[in-house]
Amino acid sequence: MCFPEKGCKKTGTRRRAVQENTAGQLYTIEGIAAGLIMIMTAYLVVNATSVYTAGDTHISDMQLEQLGSDALNIMDTPETMNAQSELRMIINTSPPDGGAFNTIFLNLINGKAGTGNDHIQYTANYTCRTDPGDSIESHLISYSRPMTGGEHAVRVTKWVTVKPSFPFCGTTNTNRTVLAEVLIWRD
Amino acid sequence: MTDDYGTLSIDFLVGFTIFLLAFIWVISMIPGLLIGLQSYTIDYDAVAYRTGVILAEDPGWPVSPAWEAYGDPQKFDVIRFGLALSKDTPNILSQDKVNRFFSVSTTDPSVGFIYPDDYHQRAIFGDFPYSFKISLSDLTNFKVQSVGERLPDDYGYIRRVVKIKEMSYATIDNVYDTNHSYIKSGNGSASSTHVFSLLINNTKLLGEVTDPAYQIDPSREQITINITELKNLTPADVNLANVKIYKLDSGIYSNVPLPASNNPYVNGSNVRLPSSWPATAAKNVDNVTLKFNPQFIDSMKAQNSNIFIVLKFDLKDSVTGLPYSGTFLNNTQALDNLGVMNYDNLDGQKTFGNNPNSTPFDYNYNPDNVTQPKLRDGVLEVAVWSGETGIDNTSTSMGSSSTLFSDNFDAADAPAGWTVTGIADRFSGTPHDGAASIRLRDTPSDISRTISTVGYSGISFSFNMGSKINHAGRYIQAQWSSDGGISWNTVKQINNGDPEDDNDLHPFSYSLPASAGENANFRVRFIINAINPGDKAYVDNVVVGGIAD
Known part of the structure; x- marks a missing residue:
């Protein structure tokens, strides 16, 4: 510092050199730029990705299950008050009337309001507990075509009460409740 | 000089904060990569x-x-x-x-x-x-x-x-009309006025069957009553003079006005009688159709009541127009409160209460009286x-179904044209429709026939079938084949003891799968596996329909 008693002259306003340190502003700009780049990249990546997971198949599975469940319920609903349901009559014959099941079930699940039919296939059986013996038996009712193992099938079931007049699921002809089970898939 | 090298600048803090926030947000989006965004x-x-x-x-x-x-x-x-x-x-x-x-x-x-x-x-x-x-x-x-x-x-x-x-409906035809035709409608003197009544017993209808799928509930669905072939009963002109409604509730009869919205139809018209009726009688009536809207029945609040529908017919000489006295459909003695024949001042208690001369037609669950509600597939x-595509104005029918084949077995040589195995004869006893049916009996028997469906799809198979089978394990089946009879598909089987095993004919109708159409080898068969004399099955009115391509 210049003090006049020491001989230096004050020749004018002496300005102290001011250095502006703008290095810190780069951090802000860099931060914003980096943030924008990351966000844009993530958005592009996510939008381009469409991973078909098990969660996406549940819609078509649900539609098929609903259709199969409706068809079995309708087949187990008698046409008139004192009639037997078609499903009961089919199971209540020895052997089960697969031809009738094939005709009726395919007509129900493949029928559409517009032109043309759907292409849904099935395989159906019923399961019962033997009397006497108390073991589980499964009997084929019918199928539209054999399953090859590659089909993505859904399972629908219906409990059906039968009143057989012949030895049924064992050696007795007592009334029985069996589980009708149908696997259905779309070609 | 101040040394600020160790102090983080505010700019650095702001930039680093923005970077961290963006980084956190991107990381939080990673789980979303595993979800198909559809x-x-x-x-x-x-x-x-x-x-x-x-x-x-x-x-x-x-x-x-x-x-x-x-x-x-x-x-x-x-x-x-x-x-x-x-x-x-x-x-x-x-x-x-x-x-x-x-x-x-x-x-x-x-x-x-x-x-x-x-x-x-x-x-x-x-x-x-x-x-x-x-x-x-x-x-x-x-x-x-x-x-x-x-x-x-x-x-x-x-x-x-x-x-x-x-919907259920009742058809009162010539047979019923003839059996319920009387010369008088009142107290013994010949009359040109005849009164016919029907009863809707809601207590019984709602009590005998509780399942809505099969219940007859007039307050929920329309009921229809057809009274037909009236001209066959008399040479006179038949005029429908009036229809009255009476409700019996807790022992009290009350008259319910019939609104014009529920006026009858006559002679097959699809328009109800105008509001000027009954001031102007409906003349020269051959058939009457009553259709009561559920809303009208519901408005009566008659769930626990009886409803009487009382029709008045006047017979007029077709030449002179004068009253004509003769027999006609008649089941009601329409009395006033003094016990005198008087339709216009009809007293419900005198007319229907313990009056043996009034026997209303009962709309009930008897299939001889009323065609019962039936469920059909749909x-x-x-x-x-999203987005408009224009209203669909296409036809509401999938295409008219033509009759490819029909046989009512009325011809004297029936079942000519069918392949017969065992015993299958033309039968004019009970049951039959028209002149005759086919009866299969006593031994394993069947009739079958090939019907080409080339040029047609949407094949339907309809028939009347019934049986009287006295032995367990015996049955009749209706079947079709797509391969000329090598393999068969059963559409209906009636077993010993089934409801249709009642010595009567029952209608059945089925739409068949695609393999039945466009098929020169399409074949139908009715087969009974009887082995005992006395087991019988009946077939009538076989119809095969299809939609032309």
Whole structure:
């Protein structure tokens, strides 16, 4: 510092050199730029990705299950008050009337309001507990075509009460409740 | 000099903060990479499923009076469409609701509900302007009804299998008419006035059958009564002078005015008698059809009551126009409170209460009296998407079904043209329809026939069949084959002890799979596995139909 008693002259306003340190502003700009780049990249990546997971198949599975469940319920609903349901009559014959099941079930699940039919296939059986013996038996009712193992099938079931007049699921002809089970898939 | 090298600048802090926030946000998006983002198609399927459930499983709201009874002035009280008969009978649809739902107009509310606004508010819901198409296919009658627009390439969809409940009806034909024709309608003197009454016993109807799918409930579905062949009973002109309604509730008879909206139909007209009737009698009547709307019955609040429908016929000489005294359909002694024959001042208690001369026709669950409600198969489809595609004005029929083959076995040489095994003879005893049926009996027997379906699809197979089988394990089957008889598909089997094993004919109708059409080897067969004398089966009115390609 210049003090006049020491001989230096004050020749004018002496300005102290001011250095502006703008290095810190780069951090802000860099931060914003980096943030924008990351966000844009993530958005592009996510939008381009469409991973078909098990969660996406549940819609078509649900539609098929609903259709199969409706068809079995309708087949187990008698046409008139004192009639037997078609499903009961089919199971209540020895052997089960697969031809009738094939005709009726395919007509129900493949029928559409517009032109043309759907292409849904099935395989159906019923399961019962033997009397006497108390073991589980499964009997084929019918199928539209054999399953090859590659089909993505859904399972629908219906409990059906039968009143057989012949030895049924064992050696007795007592009334029985069996589980009708149908696997259905779309070609 | 101040040394600020160790101090983080504010700029650095701001920039680093922005970087961290963006980094955290990107990291939080990583789990989303594992989810297929197809929200719009899932949404359409979900909306279609919801609408399908509402239509197939819900009766709509309000229930009483039912929404289908609401005309345009009251339609804002309709909260929700639903086609189910009741909430206890999902997938069983009411014919009345179906008819009302598919009465559509874009401009005229007197024709039906307005498309699309009325449907969007009451079936689709939500604020998003979805486009939709709702269709119902009657698999038995080959009829399709739809409301909505043309389907685009991609849409949300659900299909439901349903039953449609047919309405019950009674046909009073010439046989009944003849057996209930009397010379008088009153107290012994010859009369040109004849009174015929019918009874709807709601207590019995609602008490004997409680399942809505098979119940006859006049307050929920229309009932129809046809009185036919009246001219066969008399050479005179028959005039329908009046119809009165009486309600018996807690022992008290009361007259219920018949509104013009429930006036009868006569002579096959599809228009009810005008409001000027009965001031001006309906003349020269051969048949009368009574159709009572459920809303009218419901308004009577007669769930625990009897309803008497009392018709007055006047006979006039066809030449002179003077009253003609003779026998005519007549089952009621219409008395006034003094016990004198007087239809115009009819007293319910005197007429129906313990009066042996009044025997109303009972609309009940006796199949000899009333054709019972029957369920037929149908398919309900709902499609939902966004964007307009134009209203679908295609025909509401899948195409007329032509009769490819029919045989009523009335011909003297029946069953000529059929291949016969065992015993199958033309039978004019009971049961038969027309002149004769075919009877299979006593030993394993069948009749079969090849019917070419080339040029046709949508094959239907209808017939009347019944049996009287006295031995367990014996049955009759109706079958069809797509390979000329190598393998058979059974559509109907009647076993010993089944309801149809009653020595009577019962109608059956089936739509067959695609393999039955376009098939020169299509074959039908009726077969009985009887081995004992006395086991019999009957077949009549065989019809094979198809839709020409």
